[in-house]
Amino acid sequence: MPDGPKVSVFGASGYAGALAAALLQRHPRFELAALTSRSDVGRRLDDLYPRHRVPLAMEELDLDRHGDVDAAIVAYPHHAAAPVVAQLRERGVRVIDLSADFRLRDVATYEQWYGEHAAPELIDGAVYGLPELGYRGRIADAGVVANPGCFPTAALLGLAPLARAGLIGDVVIDAKSGVSGAGRAATEKTHFVTVDENVNAYGIAGHRHTPEIEQELALLGARLQVTFVPHLVPLDQGELISAYVTPTRATSDEAVRDLYADAYADEQFVELTRRSPGVRDVRETNIARIATQVDARTGRILVFAAIDNLWKGTSSQAVQNLNLMFGFEEGLGIA
Template structure:
């Protein structure tokens, strides 16, 4: 079936969406979610490495029968769309994003190219930025924090998976001015490394093993700092260490928080319940969550408590790194950008 032949019986007047880079884990899931969405139309899926291959041959469980094509914005079903989800690597994404915006197409970018507002920080952790002039136009794609701005923008920067879990888990404390020092012990399944890296990872190096990586240098640390600072934790520098688990997907952050000297913690559970009251994709739960609790959902499950011995706040957050950490959160933002209920296609 060609890319233009999708639709699954939906009306053909909904916004048309291109998924660029659909052969990777994030892009493939984004294509699945758009293909099943009650409003959006999946116009085309593209890949530089797997053009000519049906997506359901690469990922049978997604059940998307479209054929991956080489990106060509001269083609009507590539270039004459209403929105695009771009799942390219950092550095490679920005030029395409710039071209899409120039054509009046709304974009949710899943790379790191527009997440960091400070150009120097981006170039320290990534590469020379191809389009720094667009940094000021991007809205950080955490709907729970930037819902109104996302609804008004043409460019959403999809957060990293670790920052999604960490920021949502710490946001109520940051807003309340309670953060003094934060240690984040994070764990994720192998899919967080992406399809190419996962294919190179030998089973025996992962199975029955837990490994820290990116110690002191991980690119997501300044992203977490940036957003906690914006919430009121001025100048905070988190200690962030991720660990690789023998799971295909799923992510857990355990956050150990030293409270500011002049702060008082009354009822930390009530603080979280009030902060996330009415949020459709945040569950404040009564016990520390596990990754299976949120698998294949757009939910972030959070548990918070105070350690009576140390006085520290212990906050735990679990997400599916491919869903809330990447692709379903992108759809949540895309819903807002087009004025749809943000839960459309996600419940």
């Protein structure tokens, strides 16, 4: 077992928490200290998820016992996460929060989409956990890192170079995700035949990831309302966004590709390709694979970005952020 910073995973029985525990279990520097669960107390994680090979039992959360760690990954739903994050910060524990509770910078916006916030005093100090958007320095010093949503991760990595260049006049984001993106509780209630050989849109009236995408695009220089429509596809994991951008000025394939090449030249977890990426290309990796094309007929810029929603979209990105917080090489344990 590594003799390094101790990290616990709170909410380890869900898909994201379980994968985070597995990545920490085999990480060369972090020590996986404890696992907690609200639904599977006493059960070993390798019994619940044999493929993860984590031979630790999940316990009921008791911060007097579980709060003596250097960091924690909190894998609770929104509303449930914020009070736990607040208590951990009172004890000096550094936190990666996988919920939406600290992603939005404006309390009123959060409450419009999610309801009353349980720890609004922590929002100003929380750092958005997408290193490739320029947050690395702040993540390294952060007490709370708000791990991005999976859809915003793919959408923002796909659109960031265009936003910085002032090229986004309007954008429609068509997103497709495997069923694991809904979480364990939701997928266990969904019968196989409702998703097999089927594709459907959801969250059409306004998906909760919309304000997160708009917030970060605005910070990059593109202040606009986006049309964002996610679709559920019959995969267990994987995510592809197709973004259709009406540009503010005419541009070319070559100019756009050069823009992306410059933006991501030093990013080990962003791959650029000339063909449309597929979810198999990035399965069980921390990589975002991106392609662009200018439609000569309409002038629109087409952007395609594929990630694994449980890895770069959630758990391996959390470990990427933990590495930054403790001064380790960014890809340690996930590359």
